[in-house]
Amino acid sequence: MPSLKKAPEATKRDAVKTRARILDAAQSLFCKHGLDGSTVEAIAKVAVVNKRMVYYYFGGKAELYLAVLEKTYANRRQHDSVLEMTEGDPEQCMRRLVRSSFRYCRNNPDYIKLLLAENLNGAKHLRRSKKVLNLHSPLLEKLGALLERGQQIGLFRAYTDPLQVYLTIASLCFFYHSNNATLSTVFGRDFSSSDSSIEREVHVEDVVLSYLKTRPSVEKKTRHQESAGHKPLEMIKHDNVN
Amino acid sequence: MPSLKKAPEATKRDAVKTRARILDAAQSLFCKHGLDGSTVEAIAKVAVVNKRMVYYYFGGKAELYLAVLEKTYANRRQHDSVLEMTEGDPEQCMRRLVRSSFRYCRNNPDYIKLLLAENLNGAKHLRRSKKVLNLHSPLLEKLGALLERGQQIGLFRAYTDPLQVYLTIASLCFFYHSNNATLSTVFGRDFSSSDSSIEREVHVEDVVLSYLKTRPSVEKKTRHQESAGHKPLEMIKHDNVN
DNA sequence: AGAAAACTTAACGTAAACGTTAATTAGGTT
DNA sequence: AACCTAATTAACGTTTACGTTAAGTTTTCT
Structure with missing residues (x-):
């Protein structure tokens, strides 16, 4: 030996x-x-x-912080990479993805906290990392392929942008957990309870799937252009002063 | 005089x-x-x-911070209270609500930042505020009435929980802006650009309306129970260690 | 005008935290 | 067994920031 x-x-x-x-x-x-x-x-x-x-x-402290950050991101990516999305019913795959993402947020409060902190400082530390840049996100590609599969069997709507769908899933999963404290405070109830969490999870799944399974009508597209295309953002700006 | x-x-x-x-x-x-x-x-x-x-x-510093917090929340509430939702086409009202919320987040980065900070510390400071507790949220009531109006003309689905819908809108509007820095860093593009923002806003509107206009099938309800009801959360827990 | 209240300032005491210097111990190597 | 290097420790210098003390200056009221 x-x-x-x-x-x-x-x-x-x-x-x-x-x-x-x-x-x-x-x-x-x-x-x-x-x-x-x-x-x-x-x-x-x-x-x-x-x-x-x-x-x-x-x-030093800053480098230690970056190390923590990179470890946390690596953990998240590893979690994503395990997901199987290339075969089986697209709807079930999508539900699995949403559920997995929701529960990852639920079970990894550290991940949430670190992202919050980074966003508070404009990603100052994250930007110094070489490991984190993700130009060709494998998750995004897998998601794109899944959307395509769903479209081809007429289950999902056409013309979906994987990035937008990803952002939507991330929003719905992340926000509930990241803002749990203020939400609970303002509404005077405990959103971190198991019951609330499960109820929310069901709703989130429902929202994502409703979107994907809705066939956008021409009429709807027109409304979009009306509502967002013509009116410049500045016109309804509100400033934050008293 | x-x-x-x-x-x-x-x-x-x-x-x-x-x-x-x-x-x-x-x-x-x-x-x-x-x-x-x-x-x-x-x-x-x-x-x-x-x-x-x-x-x-x-x-002292802490009290000053609380004063800032309360001022910021008051500003947000004031913004919400101005919204007209009791008459006119429910779909248009809903789109207006979503757009208004999205743009409020866009135009008030301070609001975003303060909420992020509060959530980082478990709403430690916010909880000390008497002004902020919002047990009977006027916005939630207005939203509930709007959902009802939409249901009665057969436009919106039945059995929607105003709170869940509120959370969904808040998620979709808040997250994009709160996490703009890390998203931009990780994906290597600028999500704060006007083009990206508008594209996102259209998508968000679309997601919310798709959900509200989708009539949930019995089949779907069953799937929900399958997916979320039976399997306890602990079973797919992932911890955050290497 | 004069006194009291409201407002403002300078200077200080104290505590906490970052990072460093330099000495010390343990483990493996020759 | 002596040695060398990696790992560890104690103690210190310096800076920074919170909050206070005590004195000064306007404004207002009588």
Whole structure:
């Protein structure tokens, strides 16, 4: 047995594990308190590690944050890549996709939190990442193929833009979870309850499928042009001052 | 003229104006950099005011933040309350509502930012507000009445829950704007462009109306129960670790 | 005009957090 | 067994930001 390490039995020093502990602690705290809200000292404490280790392994707070971000995105992509969409009833495939997306948001609050934080700062950190750029999104391609399959059997409407459909699914799944706190506060009820979540999930599935299965009429297209095409956005601008 | 103040002509001291300047500066900075990211000193500087004034007028940073929050919510409510939905073609009313909501998000990035920030911290500050609780939302009631009107002329489907419809509209309008930064980064294109925005707006309108105008089949209802009712959420849980 | 109230300012105390310097320990290598 | 390097620690310097103290200046009211 040449390169087999002996059983570590409570090894005092382990670079990989230490690094991982820091990363996990950072994710947990960044998601709870944001980048500014989390201190390097607190992260170190949770990771049971000396503060200096953060700088040793990651260089600094910002780089650590980026590492957390990339890990989170990778997890999401991995989740998407597992989805089977190339065969079977297109409607069922689509429902599976929507459900999967909804539940991913439900089960991964960290993902939600990190995206919220990034959007608050204009994706300042995400933009520094080389790993995250996704010009040819595999998910978008799979979704496009699925839409095509559905169209060909006359189930889905024609002329759908996969990107728009993707955005719609993402909106419906993400928003409910990202804005759960304010929604619950304003409406004075608990949207995070299991019952509310299931009810919402059913509705979301319904909305997406209704859209895809609706054959757009010429009449409707005309209305669209009326409503959005002619009136410039500035005309109904409202500013935010008192 | 008993209680008519004389013309101030460049008054050196003006409590209301000073207070307002602080509030505006705070809103601007809080939205750009968040609560933690903004310093009282910076706010004072933008407001052209001594730092001490923040404490004099608002008591502290947290209270100032709450004041900004309440002002922003009030502005949104005021915007909603103006909408006419009680007469005219229900479809047109609904399209107007969706468009109005979409464009409000587009034109009020501060509103978006503050909501994002609140959701990041679990609505910690918003919950301290007495003004914001909205148990009997006037908008929800107006929306319910509109749905009813549409149903009665056979235009909209029956059994719609106004709350779910509201959430759907909010999702579709809010998400595109709240997540514009990360979406643009990941897909490598500019979703904030006027063209993208208009294209999205048309799609969103289309999605909402498709849902409302689709008559749910019995078959579909059965599928829903299959898909969401029986399988418990825990069964497809994914955790966020590597 | 004078006093009181409202408003404004400068300067300071204190605490917390980032990142660094430099010394120390453990593990594997020769 | 001595050694060398990777991993770890303690302690410190510096900056920054919150909030306060106490004193000054307008405005307003009598």
